[in-house]
Amino acid sequence: MKNILEIKKLSKSYSGNPALTNINLAIKEGEIHGIVGANGSGKSTLMNILFGSPVIQETGGYEGEIFFQGKKINIKSCSEAIRMGIGMVHQEFALIPDMTAGENIKLGRERTYKFTDRLFGRRYSFINKKQDYEDAAKILRKLNMNLDVSIKIMNLSTNIKQFIELAREIGRQDLKLLLLDEPTAVLNKKDGLELINILQEMARGGLSIIFISHRLEEVQQICDRVTVFRDGKLVSQYQKGKFSINNLAGDMIGHLVSKAAAEKREIKGRPIISLKRFHVKMPGEEIKDMDLTVFKGEILGLTSLSGHGKLALGYGFMGLYPVEGEVFYENQKLTKMEAKTNIIKGIYVLPDDRQGLGLLLEHTIEENIIFPGNQIKNMFSRSFGLKILDFIDRKKSLSHVQNLIHDFQIKCTSPKQKVKELSGGNQQKVCIARALTLKPKLLFATEPTRGVDIAAKEKILNMLIEINRTQNTTIIIASSELDELKRICDRIAVMVEGKVFKILSPDSSDLEFGLALSGEEGT
Amino acid sequence: MRIKDGTDGGIINRVNRFVDSEHLVPAVFLVLSFFAWQFSGFSGAFVFNQVLTRFIRDGVLVLSLIIPVVAGMGLNFAITVGAMAIQTALLLVINFQVEGATGILSVIFLGVLLSVALGFAIGHVLNRVKGKEMITTIIIGFLFNSIYQLIFLVGFGTFIPVFNQEIILSRGIGVRNTVDLGMYRNTIDKLWLLKIGAWEFPIFMILVVLFFAAGIYYLLNTRFGHEVKAIGSNNEKAEVSGINVNLIRIKVIILSTVLAAFGQLFYLQNIGMFDVYTAHLNADVISCAALLAGGASIKSAKIRHGILGIFLFHTLFIVSPQAGQNLFNNAALGEYFRSFVAYGTIAFALIINIKNENK
Incomplete structure (x- = not known):
């Protein structure tokens, strides 16, 4: 088969920091080519170069040669790439x-x-x-x-x-080459499988696909060849069937990852929050008539198929969508759903839309981490008597942020780096670091590991377990990654059509979960 | 955020939805206009004829604001530049004493040429100040105003040769404050004039304004129009969808400037007298106020907002001075009332509409 795309000696750096070094890669016609790598390994940079994203030209272009259908090309804008027959599905839409x-x-x-x-x-x-x-x-x-x-x-x-x-x-x-950046990250397993079938059919029709994913099983299942990136370099390449997931994981990280797991326990404390006939009017993810009680100190998983409401609960507590029904939090009735009041009461929501709702992209890591803590709880101020004239205590905030960067292994040049320059996984770590700063009593985490590589994923899950155990923070995790929920949760609530359908123990079998997710009672 | 299927009744819900919708501002205008009209003592036919005259006088100027709003560039206060372009063309043509149809055609030709060039320049400037377009267009308008005044106060009779002594100040340098447009006055206004009792309908000019409205509606529903909407929604996302954002923005501003030039031409020929140094000055504020009164905001504007807005705003504009005078027995108060109405509208509509945007 002919090569549709050939990349020779491609290098790219952002103001001195190399993002890609000396990449040689060829994509065949009709091939599904997987690219895997940890966050910040250079996958997104490669996609940006191939799709002519403006950020590449603005930061001085790239070195090396790219041949598309045998012709040397130098793509300067997205419209040029589209005209050539290159399409892209973006991780951030x-x-x-x-x-x-x-x-x-x-x-x-x-x-x-x-x-x-x-x-x-x-x-x-x-x-x-x-x-x-x-x-x-x-x-x-x-x-x-x-x-x-x-x-x-x-x-x-x-x-x-x-x-x-x-x-x-x-x-x-006219599509000839399709670039997919984490297409299944936001989908649950079932939707993901459906998508994979569609992609395979398209590849049989002659379309070449570059497939970036953190779900290594998927990569193993559908890709004809897989290339592994690490720190901007091409580390290894495998043919279909000639590798195991552990091979890929090992190459990606350079060392083996240990999976996060919480020990099993029985929680029967007093309830921290209980919902009665709770509604959240979020289009496409509506919650209707939800009843749920969460005990103090537990980690509760919340899962459902897409569109059945698992995402809406957090958004409801942020005050983004209209809510109805009764909520009792620490024996008090909550009358107003508003982010600020809830944060003061100790409820914090980690949204799944990191760039849109979670982060101040133009600001530094330090400012992002201390922002709500300082603005709402005045945690990093040096006071001169009058509250409104308070300065930010730079020393205190810097040491706090440096500790967190160290604990979380956030990859950055300094705490003063802008958040928009970080990779997706590191951005998520910043979000969680900010949540920790607030020391919430109840934390909603919505898809906390979406679009994050394995190493960072385990790190994030471990952090969640740790705050739960050491600070006694109650955590509600809404996620479609059942496997992760089973490892860290005390109970898992399965939602169907906006209601809690069943609460299962994490030891329940996959069959039980499968039945519950599709709303079947089972025997 | 509006929810599609939230259809449940309840009178409070309905009132809330109305207050949050784009209908609030026009409704307030309707009520205000009605009461002001009652106090003014004008007859219905008089107000209607006046408003219809304003509609054909200001219609195209208001419409010229719509495309930049859709493109996410806010209110284009630099439409005064388009107005100045056509005035420059007009003065030059009068100076060279070209008359009749040739005269009108050369005014249009020159004016369009100038506005394309100026629109191109403004577009480039605005591409450097993304997100701060409105304040920039205000300043650009001021800047061009002073250049324009410089040219006609000092340039005429010095480096621009004078062929028509009638328009020149007696000292031989500079254009007079007022130039008579006798030869163009109401040439097309009275075409197809339909009279029903005291009510007058200048059918031809109404059709002209509606033709421009239809043209803009058409443009917004072409590929070009969809690209305009896309960049209006989100620049970065439009860029990765394969749209050349900067180019579209320049085209948008050129279009707006050219439309403004046409708008000012209709305005001047309707009035028939040409205040060289002031005719363009309020074109932006009055037009913006009219558009906003119709329910538009700085982020979304539709043709119907423009057309509805002209009627509502100008009704209030016409009746309010008289109402003010009748209410407070003070003739001077009337004029203050007008500028209060114009700027008040902009402020009020901006606040109300921005509140809605944040929903």
């Missing part, structure tokens, strides 16, 4: 929030009326909205989704956004 699902899927290749095509040219031709929506719905049905395509993107949940982003790329006729 490149969907336009104010446009509808249908408009997003068809963006750039809208159907237009033939008459106005001839009159004004295709660019200024009138769009046939009805037909566009029909096309978009048809593409989504291929992905087994039935969605009203006239809903705006900003009103949809993350899982659905992922499918829409995929639909946008799949809908392209």
